[in-house]
Amino acid sequence: MTxxxxxxxxxGGVGKSATAANLGIALAQLGKDVTVVDANFTTPDLSLHFGSPIGTPTLHHVVTGEFRLEDAIHVHPSGLKIIPASIAIGDMKRTRYSKHRLERIINRLTGDFILLDTQAGLSxxxxxxxxxxxxxxxxxxxxWPAITDALKTILIAKEHGxxxxGVILNRVTNHKIEPSLKxxxxILETEIIGIIPEDIHIKHSIATKNPVIIYEPNSDAAVSFKEIAAKIAGVKYKVPNKYKRKFKLMLKNLFG
Ligand SMILES: Nc1ncnc2c1ncn2[C@@H]1O[C@H](COP(=O)(O)OP(=O)(O)OP(=O)(O)O)[C@@H](O)[C@H]1O
Ligand SMILES: [Mg+2]
Structure with missing residues (x-):
């Protein structure tokens, strides 16, 4: 089943694309067949998170019918398959997408996981x-502003069936002003399936166009992504001891 x-x-800006890129690689490292799709037709940036240059053809070119879907699947050295979107403003303006067309494209993809990165908002x-x-x-x-928007997103997603x-809480600093996990x-009536700490390695990794899981596999953020990927895939992941202590402390603080 896919x-x-x-x-x-x-x-916006809470870490969707970083999550798509890193979870994609983490799942691929677990031996899963994964395709990550930049389903952000307006402000796409997923390809900027990757090291290898990802250019044409993109999802935009598949939607316009200029290229076949197979041509827009770029394979990253990690084994992860990526369908980028075009960052060109011309492609944004001329591409006429529809729910039906997107569904037809997505439904043709096979494998274990299809991760769809999206635009901010609820357009x-x-x-x-x-x-x-x-x-x-x-x-x-x-x-709270991000949590309020997340709640609205969850309610709309449920309307779509x-x-x-789950929820991923990203950029956790453990500062006492942060709301408790509970x-x-x-409020979200949803399980938090992962916590990713604020980690400067993510900024470095984006600057070098290499997801943090590859750029610095032993960083706190990379270990968190691996843990979340294992949880989603339903496989065991043994968090290294030195992180266990650190993460336990973080959870203790978050639970108040
Ligand atoms: N855990 C983290 N630690 C430190 N910085 C982070 C972390 N996660 C994300 N960032 C920073 O936040 C920025 C935005 O992340 P990202 O592009 O993944 O967000 P997004 O939700 O996809 O944004 P948009 O809504 O614009 O698509 C990144 O460029 C990075 O600098
Ligand atoms: Mg993004």
Whole structure:
């Protein structure tokens, strides 16, 4: 069975693309057949998270019919398959996509996981991607504006009949001003399946166009992504001892 998971947030800039890139690689490293799709037709940036230059053809060119779907699948050295979107403003303006067309394309993809990176907000474009997916993975930050938008996103996703895979709390600093994990879970009525700490390695990795899981596999963020990937794939992952202590402390603080 192919699991189609849309990565959504409501609020922009919370870490959807970083999650799509790193979870994609982490799942591929677990031996899964994974395709990550930049289903952000307006402000795509997933390809900027990867080291190898990813150019034409893109999802835009598949939607316009200029290229075949197979031609737009780029294989990363990690084994992860990537369908980028075009960052050119001309392609954005001339591409006429529709729910039906996107669903037809997504449904032709095979493998274990299809991860769909999305635009920020809850526009028709985002809702179209949620409708094309079976599951929705919500990324948020430990700040109330992001959590409020995440709640709205969860409610809309449910209206589309999507199953909620869980919430990822990204950029956790453990500062006492951050809301408690329990508080966030009770407001969102959804399990937090992963916590990713604020980690400067993510910024470095984006600057070098290499997901953190490859750039610095032993960083806190990379270990967190591996843990979340294992949870989603339903396989065991042994968190190295030195992280266990650190993560335990983080959870203790978050639970208040
Ligand atoms: N855990 C983290 N630690 C430190 N910085 C992070 C972390 N996660 C994300 N960032 C920073 O936040 C920026 C935004 O991340 P990203 O592009 O993944 O967000 P996004 O939700 O996809 O944004 P958009 O809504 O614009 O598509 C990154 O460029 C990176 O600098
Ligand atoms: Mg993004």
């Amino acid at each position: 699991r189609k998971i849309a990565i959504v947030s409501g609020k 028709n474009e985002v809702q179209m991607v949620m409708a094309a997916a079976d599951e929705v993975l919500v990324v948020t930050n430990p700040e 999507a199953q909620i895979t 508080g966030v879970e009770s």
